[in-house]
Amino acid sequence: MRIVEVIADARHTKTLLGMAGFYGAEDAWCGEAGEDGRRAVRMLVDDQSRQALTDSLQDLFKADAAARIVIQPVDTVLTRDTPRRQDEALRRARAIAATRxxxxxxxxxxxxxxxxxxxxxxLSTLVAAIGLLENNVAVVIGAMVIAPLLGPNIALAFATSLGDRALVWQALRTNVAGLGLSLLLAVAIGLIWQVDFSLNELATRTDVGLAGVVLALASGAAAVLSLTSGLSSTLVGVMVAVALLPPTATIGLALGNARWDLALGALLLLAVNIVCVLLAAKLVFLFKGVRPRTWTERNRARQSMRLYLALWALLLAVLITVILLRSGTLAPLY
Structure with a gap:
């Protein structure tokens, strides 16, 4: 449940109160008109109706630059409802859904x-490199938590769901910059540090199996579910489960020590994690019905949705084939 506050010209008050009733708002109230002629109308709206109400409000005020739509969180609502209604409200609260x-x-x-x-x-690259070199799992986990590399990938999947090209390029730019910086720092550390690749924390980042593919898919889906359900705190666990930083740091350390075979293994793990996160996030956004507001935007996004789903699925199939060939499970054709 959220409070949807609309700040607009006072002449819209009757229309806004009518929309509150039409979309089943639990309550609606308005303040006094200000000197600029605008009035704040607040509606207490449940999660099932909020997206439809928000879309209608955007259509109503698309030509009004002075209008504002503000969505505010609600921690607790104290009522005199019967126990049955209270249980129903609690059930809805546990199934929090975020609007687009x-x-x-x-x-x-x-x-x-x-x-x-x-x-x-x-900073997270330096922490991860130290954790890997010292074989300290606690330090590596700390680096996973503070690393900001998961966000651009989720943003990329979200942008393709909306057909938002500007956000697509922004997410790609941030992703490339973050991974590139991490890789360069790790290579520099590898050039000045003799690395023992038999250490467990390093060895586990130079190989990937089918279990790693399943883990990355599940973690990517969990990341998006935590966002769409309003439980962003669970993202910490996802960052640890499908970490992108330790494989990137391992690639750099291996390149700095001229261990090309190990660098290739870590690169395969990183590629699997990224592709699985993107594919799983894309599927969850599709399942959750995240799509643009207007018909034209939806049609454009539908085309990009099919393209990106096919792309990530193809890349995942190629990566799985490489994993099976490396493990000897799948015999080469020559």
Whole structure:
């Protein structure tokens, strides 16, 4: 449940209260008109109706630059409902669903390429490299948690679901910059540090099996479900489960020590994690019905959806084939 607050010209008050009733708002109230002639109308809206109401409000005020639509979270609503109604309200609260606009506001933060993103990437790479070199699993996990590399990939899947080309390029740019910076730092460390690749934390990042593919798919789906259900705190667990930073750091350390075979194995693990996250996130967004607001945008996004789903599925099939060939499970054709 959220409070949808609309700040618009006072002449829209009757229309807004009518929309609140039509979309089943639990309650609606309005304040006094200000000196600029605008009035705030607030509606207490459940999760099932909020997206439809938000879409209608955007259509109503698409030509009004002064209008504002603000969605505010609600922690607790105290009522005198019967126990049965209270149980029903609790059930709905546990199935929190975010609107398209709320998701966009949350996800776009992860695709933002700024100083904080680069600094966090550099620091997490240093922490990960130390953890790998010292075979310290706690330090490696710490690096996974602070690394900001998962956000751009989720943003990329979300952008393709909406057909938002600007966000697609922003997510790609941030992803390439983050992975590139991490790789360069790891290569520099590998050039000045003699690495023992028999250490468990390093050895496990130079090989990948089918279990790793399943883990990455499940973790990517869990990441998007945690966002769409409003349970962003579970993202910490996802960051650990499908970490992108340790394989990237391992690639750099192996390249710095001229261990091309191990670098290839770590690269395969990184590629599997990225492709699986993108494919799983894409499928969850599709299942959740995340799509653009207008018909034209939906038609354009539908085309890009098919293209990207086919692309990620093809890449995953190629990666699985490579994994099976490396493991000897699938015999080469020559």
């Amino acid at each position: 606009e709320e998701l966009y506001s949350e996800i776009v933060k992860g695709a933002r390429l700024d100083t904080n993103h680069l600094v966090l990437t550099a």
